[in-house]
Structure formats: C-alpha cells, structure tokens
Amino acid sequence: xxxxxxxxxxxxxxxxxxxxxxxxxxxxxxxxxxxxxxxxxxxxxxxxxxxxxxxxxxxxxxxxxxxxxxxxxxxxxxxxxxxxxxxxxxxxxxxxxxxxxxxxxxxxxxxxxxxxxxxxxxxxxxxxxxxxxxxxxxxxxxxxxxxxxxxxxxxxxxxxxxxxxxxxxxxxxxxxxxxxxxxxxxxxxxxxxxxxxxxxxxxxxxxxxxxxxxxxxxxxxxxxxxxxxxxxxxxxxxxxxxxxxxxxxxxxxxxxxxxxxxxxxxxxxxxxxxxxxxxxxxxxxxxxxxxxxxxxxxxx
Amino acid sequence: xxxxxxxxxxxxxxxxxxxxxxxxxxxxxxxxxxxxxxxxxxxxxxxxxxxxxxxxxxxxxxxxxxxxxxxxxxxxxxxxxxxxxxxxxxxxxxxxxxxxxxxxxxxxxxxxxxxxxxxxxxxxxxxxxxxxxxxxxxxxxxxxxxxxxxxxxxxxxxxxxxxxxxxxxxxxxxxxxxxxxxxxxxxxxxxxxxxxxxxxxxxxxxxxxxxxxxxxxxxxxxxxxxxxxxxxxxxxxxxxxxxxxxxxxxxxxxxxxxxxxxxxxxxxxxxxxxxxxxxxxxxxxxxxxxxxxxxxxxxxxxxxxxxxxxxxxxxxxxxxxxxxxxxxxxxxxxxxxxxxxxxxxxxxxxxxxxxxxxxxxxxxxxxxxxxxxxxxxxxxxxxxxxxxxxxxxxxxxxxxxxxxxxxxxxxxxxxxxxxxxxx
Numbered sequence: 001x002x003x004x005x006x007x008x009x010x011x012x013x014x015x016x017x018x019x020x021x022x023x024x025x026x027x028x029x030x031x032x033x034x035x036x037x038x039x040x041x042x043x044x045x046x047x048x049x050x051x052x053x054x055x056x057x058x059x060x061x062x063x064x065x066x067x068x069x070x071x072x073x074x075x076x077x078x079x080x081x082x083x084x085x086x087x088x089x090x091x092x093x094x095x096x097x098x099x100x101x102x103x104x105x106x107x108x109x110x111x112x113x114x115x116x117x118x119x120x121x122x123x124x125x126x127x128x129x130x131x132x133x134x135x136x137x138x139x140x141x142x143x144x145x146x147x148x149x150x151x152x153x154x155x156x157x158x159x160x161x162x163x164x165x166x167x168x169x170x171x172x173x174x175x176x177x178x179x180x181x182x183x184x185x186x187x188x189x190x191x192x193x194x195x196x197x198x199x200x201x202x203x204x205x206x207x208x209x210x211x212x213x214x215x216x217x218x219x220x221x222x223x224x225x226x227x228x229x230x231x232x233x234x235x236x237x238x239x240x241x242x243x244x245x246x247x248x249x250x251x252x253x254x255x256x257x258x259x260x261x262x263x264x265x266x267x268x269x270x271x272x273x274x275x276x277x278x279x280x281x282x283x284x285x286x287x288x289x290x291x292x293x294x295x296x297x298x299x300x
Numbered sequence: 301x302x303x304x305x306x307x308x309x310x311x312x313x314x315x316x317x318x319x320x321x322x323x324x325x326x327x328x329x330x331x332x333x334x335x336x337x338x339x340x341x342x343x344x345x346x347x348x349x350x351x352x353x354x355x356x357x358x359x360x361x362x363x364x365x366x367x368x369x370x371x372x373x374x375x376x377x378x379x380x381x382x383x384x385x386x387x388x389x390x391x392x393x394x395x396x397x398x399x400x401x402x403x404x405x406x407x408x409x410x411x412x413x414x415x416x417x418x419x420x421x422x423x424x425x426x427x428x429x430x431x432x433x434x435x436x437x438x439x440x441x442x443x444x445x446x447x448x449x450x451x452x453x454x455x456x457x458x459x460x461x462x463x464x465x466x467x468x469x470x471x472x473x474x475x476x477x478x479x480x481x482x483x484x485x486x487x488x489x490x491x492x493x494x495x496x497x498x499x500x501x502x503x504x505x506x507x508x509x510x511x512x513x514x515x516x517x518x519x520x521x522x523x524x525x526x527x528x529x530x531x532x533x534x535x536x537x538x539x540x541x542x543x544x545x546x547x548x549x550x551x552x553x554x555x556x557x558x559x560x561x562x563x564x565x566x567x568x569x570x571x572x573x574x575x576x577x578x579x580x581x582x583x584x585x586x587x588x589x590x591x592x593x594x595x596x597x598x599x600x601x602x603x604x605x606x607x608x609x610x611x612x613x614x615x616x617x618x619x620x621x622x623x624x625x626x627x628x629x630x631x632x633x634x635x636x637x638x639x640x641x642x643x644x645x646x647x648x649x650x651x652x653x654x655x656x657x658x659x660x661x662x663x664x665x666x667x668x669x670x671x672x673x674x675x676x677x678x679x680x681x682x683x684x685x686x687x688x689x690x691x692x693x694x695x696x697x698x699x700x701x702x703x704x705x706x707x708x709x710x711x712x713x714x715x716x717x718x719x720x721x722x723x
Contacts, residue, residue, distance in 0.1 A: 138548035161702040251699035268688045
C-alpha cells in the first residue's frame with residue numbers, strides 16, 4: 001500500500017517534491033566532496049592525532065587552537081600570506097588590465113595576442129615556480145646575467161637567499177603568472193562595452209584619459225570584482241610558487257599558511273595540529289569571501 | 301568391534317590426509333616486500349629474492365616499490381603502517397626511520413630470530429648498533445650502506461704537493477693554496493650542500509660531530525652542545541668568508557655539487573656514495589681518473605666523523621608470516637647478499653669484511669678507501685619525529701649559511717624546537 005503510494009508520488013510529484021528530487025544529486029555530491037571533508041577537518045582539529053607516534057587519537061578540546069594562537073610560525077605564515085595577497089592581487093589587476101587593454105586594440109591578427117595571454121595561464125604553477133627559481137639563481141640565473149651585462153654591481157645578488165628579495169621575486173612571479181587570468185576575464189568585459197559609448201564621448205570632446213575613467217572603468221567594474229574574488233581566494237592559498245622557488249626560505253621568511261599546513265601534516269605527520277591550522281585558514285578565506293559577496297550584493 | 305576399528309582407522313587416515321593438506325598449503329607462503337624506489341635498486345633485490353625462492357620452494361616473494369626519495373617513502377609508509385595494514389610483510393626503510401617505526405609499534409622485534417643485539421650487530425659496521433637497535437631490541441637488519449664522502453682532486457693535490465688534510469683548517473689552507481695557484485676565479489675550494497634538503501642535516505652535523513660531540517643519547521634525548529654547534533657553523537661561515545666555499549652555498553643541492561665537481565670547478569666535495577660513479581663513469585665528467593676519496597677532516601683536536609645513510613630490512617608488526625619474513629630478512633642481510641649488491645650495483649656493503657673481499661675490490665676498487673670512511677660513520681638523530689627533526693635542522697642550517705640568521709640564534713632555535721620533540 002505504502003509502496004504503491006510511493007511509486008504514485010514518484011510518478012506525479014508535487015512541485016516541492018520535484019524540486020527536492022532534482023536538487024538531491026547536486027546536494028549529495030556537495031555533501032560528499034565539500035561538507036564531509038570540512039567536517040572531518042574540524043573534527044580532527046580537536047584531537048592530538050600524530051601518525052608518527054602510533055599513539056592513536058586523544059581528545060584535547062581546544063588545546064590545539066590555543067597553541068596555534070601562541071605559535072610564532074603560524075603568525076609569520078599568516079602575515080606572509082596576507083602580504084602576498086595584498087601585493088599580488090592589486091599587482092595582477094593592474095598588469096592584467098594593461099594586458100587586456102593591449103589585447104583589445106584592433107590588431108590585424110588577434111590570435112598571437114590571445115595566445116600570448118593564454119600561455120602563462122595554462123602553465124602549471126609549479127613549473128612557473130621552477131622556471132623563475134632558475135631565473136633568479138645567483139650564478140646560473142638570467143636576472144643576474146642581465147644585471148651584470150648592464151654593468152651594475154660587481155657582486156651578484158643572491159635573490160632567493162635574502163628575505164626581502166626572495167619575497168619580491170615570489171611576488172613578481174605570482175603577478176606574472178596570474179595577470180593573464182585577470183586579463184582574460186577583463187578582456188571579456190572590455191568587449192562587452194558598446195562602441196557607441198566611446199563614439200558619443202568623442203563627439204562630446206572627452207579625452208582618451210577621461211574616456212578610460214568615465215566609461216571603461218565603471219563598465220568594467222563587474223568583471224573586475226569577479227576577477228578580484230577569484231584571485232584573492234587563490235592568493236590566500238598560495239603554495240606552489242614559493243614552495244618550488246624557496247621552499248619557504250631563507251629560514252621561514254617566505255613560508256605561507258598553506259605551506260605551513262602542508263609541512264605540519266605531511267612532513268611532521270601531525271594531523272591534529274595541521275587540521276587546526278587549516279581551520280584557521282578556512283576561517284580567513286571565509287571572512288574575505290563574505291566581505292566580497294556583501295559588496296557584490298550591494299552593487300546588484 | 302572390528303568394524304568400529306576400521307572406521308577409526310579410516311577417520312585417522314582422513315585426518316592425517318587433511319593435516320598433510322594443510323601443511324602443504326602453509327608451505328606456500330607469499331611474502332610481500334616494500335623495496336623502496338628506483339635508487340634502492342629493486343631490480344637487484346628481485347634477483348636476490350629469486351635466489352631465495354629457488355632455495356626455499358615454499359616461499360613466493362612479491363615486490364612493491366614506491367617513492368623516489370626517503371621523505372616520500374616515509375609519508376607513504378607512515379600511512380600504511382598507521383592503518384595497521386597486514387598486506388606488506390617486509391619493509392625496506394631508510395637508516396633514519398627504525399627509531400620512529402619501532403617506537404610506534406610498527407616493527408616486529410627481531411631478537412627472537414637473530415639473537416641479542418650486541419652479538420647480532422657485531423659483524424656489521426659499528427653504526428648499526430646505534431641506528432638499528434631501539435630500546436634493546438633489534439628493529440631492523442642492515443641491507444646496504446651509504447655515507448657522505450670527501451672527494452678530492454688527486455691531480456691538484458699532487459701538483460701542489462699537498463697531503464690529504466686531516467682538519468678543516470688544513471683543508472681550508474690547502475684549498476686557498478690551490479685556488480691561488482690555479483688562478484681560476486670559478487674554482488671552489490670546498491662544495492657542501494647548504495640548500496634546505498636532507499643533505500643539509502649532514503652539513504650541520506659533520507663539523508659538530510668532528511668535535512667529538514653527540515646530537516642525542518641512546519634513548520633519543522637531545523644532547524646538543526650549543527657552543528660546539530655554533531663553532532661548527534662558524535667553521536663553514538669562515539670558509540665562505542675566505543672564499544673556500546662559494547657565497548651562495550645556501551642554494552647548493554646534492555646534484556649541484558656533483559655537476560660542479562664533474563666540470564672541474566671544485567677541489568674538495570662532500571657528497572653521497574653514488575657520486576663516485578658520476579665522476580668516474582659519466583661521459584661529461586672532466587675529472588675521470590683524477591678523483592680521490594678520503595675520511596672527512598675533523599675540527600682541531602676532534603676526530604673524523606661522517607653521516608651514514610643506507611637502507612634496512614624490517615618485519616612488519618602486522619605481518620601474518622613473521623617467522624618466514626624474519627628468515628628472508630636474515631638472508632637479505634648476509635655477507636653474500638651484501639657482496640652481491642656491491643659487485644652488481646656498487647651499493648656500499650654493511651659488513652666491514654666485504655669491503656676487502658677480492659671480488660668486490662676488483663669490481664669497485666674505490667671501496668677499499670671507502671671502508672675507512674664508513675667505519676667512522678654515525679647515524680643521524682634517532683627520533684620518532686625524524687621528519688620534524690630533519691626539517692628544523694636543515695631549514696635553520698640553510699638560513700645560517702644564507703646569513704639571514706646568526707649561528708647563535710640558529711642553534712638556539714634548533715635547541716628550543718627540538719627539545720620538545722626529542723625528550
């Protein structure tokens with residue numbers, strides 16, 4: 001009887017039931033690949049769980065959280081991560097906007113320009129890091145070779161062995177690597193701005209500079225916001241480029257939060273503490289995303 | 301009555317047949333062995349396993365390989381062993397790992413199979429009593445050795461009539477003399493590894509040990525002598541200042557040392573045993589036939605010491621065939637096996653006696669110089685958290701060599717960080 005009614009209901013579901021049924025697969029998938037791992041992460045963060053000792057799991061409550069707050073390595077890594085974000089996101093935006101404007105010029109052949117834009121984006125992050133590590137190598141690097149040929153400095157600079165220079169080199173690499181992604185999104189935005197707006201502005205006697213600030217930037221704003229959100233979130237997760245360029249060195253001068261989590265969990269096999277660190281990073285990303293989403297909400 | 305007896309006899313016969321059947325089934329033991337990555341030569345191990353199978357028809361050995369570096373292998377094995385997986389019976393593990401694995405209860409103590417530790421380890425190189433015996437139990441048996449060697453340019457030392465230096469100061473003086481005499485600005489006196497890689501742990505330990513100091517006691521507790529460690533790091537920095545070691549030493553990785561020595565740009569180089577073949581066999585080597593090996597210099601008043609590496613055989617605590625597994629481990633750790641690996645793969649023997657074996661000397665002549673070095677070899681810190689110990693030591697050493705940390709602060713950091721881990 002009940003079975004019959006179930007089949008009946010499945011065959012002719014109400015509007016709500018149909019909605020639930022159609023959403024169920026997506027919800028289950030999300031639960032499996034997002035909710036479950038995050039839940040496990042938060043659960044583990046309350047335990048002393050080290051794979052190296054074989055001592056099993058021990059509930060420690062908030063102890064890991066208190067340790068994180070006192071951990072100088074955590075604050076160092078957080079500061080580095082925030083600094084990289086603050087430098088490379090605007091950096092990539094400016095560079096990306098320049099590239100997009102260039103690519104939007106009426107070239108006779110568009111594809112070489114587009115290809116040049118796409119290539120850095122298509123290159124895996126780790127490769128970019130390894131390549132730039134060679135560029136900045138003290139003896140074999142092209143950077144020092146150019147500096148020497150230009151006649152600057154008798155002693156070669158040890159780019160990746162000086163905390164400030166290493167940081168700068170990493171930021172430069174990240175900007176190079178990510179500005180093409182910015183440019184692609186912004187180029188799409190640029191192409192949606194109607195020609196007629198510029199023509200009207202010209203008739204009214206607006207200069208190129210005025211056109212840029214009064215038409216291009218406001219019309220491009222939605223694309224800029226989208227690009228910034230994506231870029232900021234990936235910047236907070238920065239791992240590959242510093243890992244391959246300096247391994248966080250010298251010392252831990254260029255260690256990011258993601259690298260500290262990786263080191264704690266994978267090298268030290270301290271899953272409990274590593275999970276707690278990851279929870280902090282999760283909260284940081286969540287806070288930044290919320291701020292952006294609020295802004296978008298206000299704009300819409 | 302008779303009938304009953306007959307039944308009994310039949311039952312007995314059936315029982316015996318069944319028992320025989322079970323014995324036959326038991327005799328076919330399958331052993332699964334984790335045999336490291338390509339550098340640990342699973343191909344040669346397979347040949348040894350085939351020999352063992354031929355002599356023991358009841359045993360079938362399967363090989364599993366994985367992980368190109370010691371760190372990757374440790375990550376994999378820690379996961380498998382943490383899950384108490386019984387699928388693998390025998391593990392090949394790096395010399396830095398028996399303490400961790402045994403401490404975690406992952407390895408079967410081998411005393412019951414090989415006897416008491418002191419006697420069992422007697423025929424081997426002295427380092428194994430330290431590295432493979434944990435809490436009075438034999439945690440693993442030596443498979444093959446490796447060590448940090450001091451390679452040098454025989455031709456250049458002969459040219460300037462310089463004897464093999466016995467102390468670091470003598471080495472620095474010899475380098476200066478040769479560098480000045482050759483007039484080649486690219487010629488380095490000494491090449492060591494200062495990048496934050498595993499080799500930098502040895503870079504930290506070599507001058508420290510050579511003052512007769514220990515990093516840890518037998519129980520694994522940290523016994524770092526701060527003054528001596530600072531002195532050791534200052535020894536390297538002094539050599540950087542005097543131009544014996546190059547300024548960007550904190551960028552130098554193991555292959556850099558090998559390649560620069562091969563290119564004829566280095567007088568003295570510290571590196572693992574594999575480098576010898578690269579210097580003498582590789583087509584692009586410009587130093588073929590000009591290379592010597594000597595014991596590492598000591599600090600004035602100290603004694604020579606080197607970092608020993610190499611791989612061990614251990615039986616899993618979760619294996620279902622421990623007795624058979626232990627038998628195989630014993631076989632893999634015999635002088636015959638060690639000799640086979642030396643002759644076929646230039647893998648360093650774990651027995652002092654094998655270094656002077658005529659067949660070995662014929663196949664790998666430099667091993668007779670190598671034995672003096674390996675006998676003075678020491679094990680890196682023993683800790684269940686070796687991953688962390690290694691990371692702290694190599695990162696700090698590299699930062700000191702990059703001069704972003706003062707030796708005093710760096711050693712203080714190593715001390716405070718490791719005091720929590722090694723106690």
